[in-house]
Amino acid sequence: MWNAARRGLKALSRDAGVVPSPNIWYHPGVYEIENRAQDAGDEIWRVLAEEADWTGRDVADVGCGDGFHLPRFAAGAKSVVGVEPHEPLVRRARQRTQELTTVRTLSGSAERLPLPDASVDLVHARTAYFFGPGCDPGLREADRVLRPGGKLVIVDLDATAGPYGRWMRADLPHYDPAAVEKFFHRQGFRCRRVDTRWRFACRADLEAVLKIEFSPAVAAAAIKEVLRDNGSAADGYTMPVGYRVLVREKPTGIVLLDHSSSSSSSEVVSPRMP
Secondary structure, rough: OOHHHHOOOEEEEEOOOOOOOOHHOOOHHHHHHHHOOOOOOHHHHHHHHHHHHOOOOEEEEEEOOOOOOOHHHHHOOOEEEEEEEHHHHHHHHHOOOOOOOOOEEEEOOOEEEOOOOEEEHHHHHHOOOOOOOOOHHHHHHHHHHHHEEEEEEEEEEOOOOHHHHHHHHOOOOOOOOOHHHHHHHHHHOOEEEEEEEEEOOOOOHHHHHOOOOOOHHHHHHHHHHHHHHHHOOOOOEEEEEEEEEEEEEEEOOOOOOHHHHOOOOOOOOOOOOO
8 A cells, every 4th residue: 555644545454454544634724725615617516416416315425534525416416424534524414414314324334334235326536546556345334234226436536647647656656547547447437537636726735735635845836836827826726626426326137247357456446635
């Protein structure tokens, strides 16, 4: 597994111990700024709605962090449950959603979801756990809680799309985006690439976010590049960030194929958790 201490994963080790996510675990205030900056044009939400409309359905958000996305799902879903392994974030998520009667947040991991079999229509995971080879236990667990015809949707960063992907690869020289994509293809996922823009109101916010996402040297270079590309930045600072939206539907027949059989890797590989 690549350097979780530097990059801030939200994933599980092979013994089911939770790997810390230093960005959101240790800098929740800065991570809130990051969440608000991401996908300024709502492109990811548009694609999600096209691929897996959650209106009137039961949704599980795996690795929900402090619940930033839960209210967005709750606006149309029948019910929403967030699952998060880090107890301080569980408390923050519950506080965020305390007025939303259709939302609950539970302590749990991707490999051991605290949900009954066939209890939800959509499992959503945004840059959390499902990163490629090694995430097979979580994939099986998502299939367990999905109803037939339900969908697992994984939103992940596209390490092939610059400039953000280039900064990621600089910090993660052994990360192989092509191998990760091949893994998900073998697992039966279709992939849609989504171009987004992150928008920051001020330079201080931009710098704070990049410093919790990258090593000092890469963060300094990234900040310099964004400042150069934004000129006077009269309307704030923006930067392009590419994502992959990976979608797999649970079969409606009696027999569910074991998608894990095509991969023998035992190592979790991930770009980051934004």
